[in-house]
Amino acid sequence: MKELIQRSRKSFTVVQSIEADVPENVWIKCPSCRELIYHKQLAERMKVCRCGYHMRLTAREWLALLDEGSFVEYDAHLRPTDPLGFVSPKETYIDKLREAQRRTGLTDAVVSGIGSIEGRRLVIAVCDFEFIGGSMGSVFGEKMARAAERAAALGIPLLTINTSGGARMQEGVIALMQLAKVNIALTRLAAARQPHIAVMVDPCYGGVTASYASVADIIIAEPGANIGFAGRRVIEQTIRQKLPADFQTAEFMLQHGMVDMVVPRSELHSTLAKLLRLYAPEGRAAAHKSEPIATALASV
Amino acid sequence: MTQTLTPWDKVQLARHMQRPRTLDYIRGLCEDFVELHGDRRFGDDAAIVGGVATFEGRTVVLVGHQKGRDARENMRRNFGMPHPEGYRKALRLFQHAEKFGFPVICFIDTPGANPNRESEERGQANAIAENILTMAGLKTPIIACVIGEGGSGGALAIGVADRILMLEHAIYSVASPEAAASIIWRDAAKAPDAARAMRITAQDLLELGIIDEIVPEPSGGAHADPTTMVATLGDAIRRHLNQLLAFDIETLLQRRYERYRAIGQYEEDASGILHTVN
Ligand SMILES: [Zn+2]
Numbered sequence: 001m002k003e004l005i006q007r008s009r010k011s012f013t014v015v016q017s018i019e020a021d022v023p024e025n026v027w028i029k030c031p032s033c034r035e036l037i038y039h040k041q042l043a044e045r046m047k048v049c050r051c052g053y054h055m056r057l058t059a060r061e062w063l064a065l066l067d068e069g070s071f072v073e074y075d076a077h078l079r080p081t082d083p084l085g086f087v088s089p090k091e092t093y094i095d096k097l098r099e100a101q102r103r104t105g106l107t108d109a110v111v112s113g114i115g116s117i118e119g120r121r122l123v124i125a126v127c128d129f130e131f132i133g134g135s136m137g138s139v140f141g142e143k144m145a146r147a148a149e150r151a152a153a154l155g156i157p158l159l160t161i162n163t164s165g166g167a168r169m170q171e172g173v174i175a176l177m178q179l180a181k182v183n184i185a186l187t188r189l190a191a192a193r194q195p196h197i198a199v200m201v202d203p204c205y206g207g208v209t210a211s212y213a214s215v216a217d218i219i220i221a222e223p224g225a226n227i228g229f230a231g232r233r234v235i236e237q238t239i240r241q242k243l244p245a246d247f248q249t250a251e252f253m254l255q256h257g258m259v260d261m262v263v264p265r266s267e268l269h270s271t272l273a274k275l276l277r278l279y280a281p282e283g284r285a286a287a288h289k290s291e292p293i294a295t296a297l298a299s300v
Numbered sequence: 301m302t303q304t305l306t307p308w309d310k311v312q313l314a315r316h317m318q319r320p321r322t323l324d325y326i327r328g329l330c331e332d333f334v335e336l337h338g339d340r341r342f343g344d345d346a347a348i349v350g351g352v353a354t355f356e357g358r359t360v361v362l363v364g365h366q367k368g369r370d371a372r373e374n375m376r377r378n379f380g381m382p383h384p385e386g387y388r389k390a391l392r393l394f395q396h397a398e399k400f401g402f403p404v405i406c407f408i409d410t411p412g413a414n415p416n417r418e419s420e421e422r423g424q425a426n427a428i429a430e431n432i433l434t435m436a437g438l439k440t441p442i443i444a445c446v447i448g449e450g451g452s453g454g455a456l457a458i459g460v461a462d463r464i465l466m467l468e469h470a471i472y473s474v475a476s477p478e479a480a481a482s483i484i485w486r487d488a489a490k491a492p493d494a495a496r497a498m499r500i501t502a503q504d505l506l507e508l509g510i511i512d513e514i515v516p517e518p519s520g521g522a523h524a525d526p527t528t529m530v531a532t533l534g535d536a537i538r539r540h541l542n543q544l545l546a547f548d549i550e551t552l553l554q555r556r557y558e559r560y561r562a563i564g565q566y567e568e569d570a571s572g573i574l575h576t577v578n
Contacts, residue, residue, distance in 0.1 A: 077568060077569050078566050078567070078568055079566060079567040079568075080566060080567075081565050081566060081567055083508070083565035084497070084498070084499045084508075086497050086498075087493075087496070087497045088484055088485075088497060089484070089485050089490070089493075137564075138564035138565050138566045139564075139566045141563075141564055142564050142566055145561060167452070167453075167474045167475075168474075169474060169475055169480050169483065169484060169498065170484075171474075171565075172473065172474050172498040172499050172500065172508075173450075173472055173473060173474055173498075173499070173500065173504075173505060173508065173510055174508060174510070174563060174564060174565065175474050176452060176453070176456060176473075176474040177456075177510060177560065177563040177564075178563070178564060179429075179432055179453065179456060180432055180436065180456060180460050180560045180563075181560045181561060181563055181564065183429070183432045183433045183436050183460075184436040184437075184460075184556070184557055184560045184561060185561065186433065186436075187433070187436055187437045187557075206453070207453065209425035209426075209429070210424075210425045210428040210429050210432075210453040210457075211428075211429050211432055212429070213429075214423075214425045214426040214428075214429035214430075215426075215429045215430060215433045228420050228424075228425065229413065229415070229419070229420060229424040229425035229428070229453070230413075230415035230419075230420070230424070234415050234479075235415050235416055235417060235420070238415050238416060239416050239417065243417060247417065247420070248420060256421050256422070256423065257423070258423050258425075258426055
């Protein structure tokens, strides 16, 4: 398993490059079993190889979970700035942002909006690991907080798909405070009695797991995903020991009671659909019907 | 002296072995301190201390990271780096405060949450996340004081508050300067550069709108005159607590919501006009 994870990291860019503008007849090599797969076939399977290996998806690719044509993007006009005037050795933070924006076609590491699954509306927010490691800065925090407030105001569930290396260092303590910002927004969703379903995919660390993702009502992890607070390398350096291969995998998290279930990507849509049915208004006692919570700060 | 200190100098002062610790403030400012132990789930973490005491004639709940004064105590206290059970003890005390209507006073002084195997197995991320969420909606006033090192999520886990005070030479950061240097500069020796770039000093945080007040330290730093330091911080806590006690709970929570909701800087709208919110 460890070897598998390490191999997947090395071939990360190869795997990701099938996203857009790929010429026809491109074959992708699975980082796990090394078999060649035709890119169209791989896209149909949401990038899961026949061997069961789950490749990383971009934020936009994850939107395939929603009913076709149902997605409306919100807050796409939020753009990052350089609040600290961050002085770094090579490129400036602004250069780093521009480069990531050019490469991913995104403004920052989260895509959010409203869509539906089997006709049930929900607010969805998806991280993109390709954008500076899915790191959590002001725009990330603001989009997540607005997503929670919007779900509360509309009285519909919140679905987050999470992958992140942690807080964005270049925004310093402002990035750290985004953990508090998103969690405080989630208190509105709780008051509206709407569920937050968090899907943790590889890799999911730091600021994201230490805030909204770990306090979701339901936590789903993808098979083999690396999930934790501190990274494996940091821990190994601290304790001066090698960690076991299954350390911080989704299965490890399930075993230690940190996630509700490990669900293969091929079953994710049906699992989400079932959950949305179970938490829908018709399934609830009158006293627990959800009520939209007006929030002055949310732009619905 | 203050004018000439670099951010890296402040890192050294914030980490000074003789700097007053949480228990020094609690014992210096409160009467009848009763320390409460354990998270009722796994164990008792000596890296976080807490309990009830009288402050200015009123019962308060106190929670803080506790570093050691020497090598032996630092081993026992794990250098003030909590395991999940430390955060869960704090959580229990926050809920205790809400139940009995006691204000909460927190003292932040940690390099960060402990990064080890056991912490991950027992849910370090979950423990921190639960605390942040609970403090966000806790129905009692909260004052957080950064007295030394504010190390990332491990600090924020007892740091969501209505007022945040910071000692003049304390630091508060998303990552330690050493960690940031090894990630961004790919050289841990560049920590002084990272300390400057990340803007981690009390003066930076006041300017960024994250904290409410800088509490002046005695000449030479808090360790040079602990008695004066404890008294000065006590005066500031008293002043802010009296202001917070004047609010009804609903107003307090609304203000707390707006405070955190507004932190961040981004551009909004297609024309790219800069909106600074913080
Ligand atoms: Zn394969």
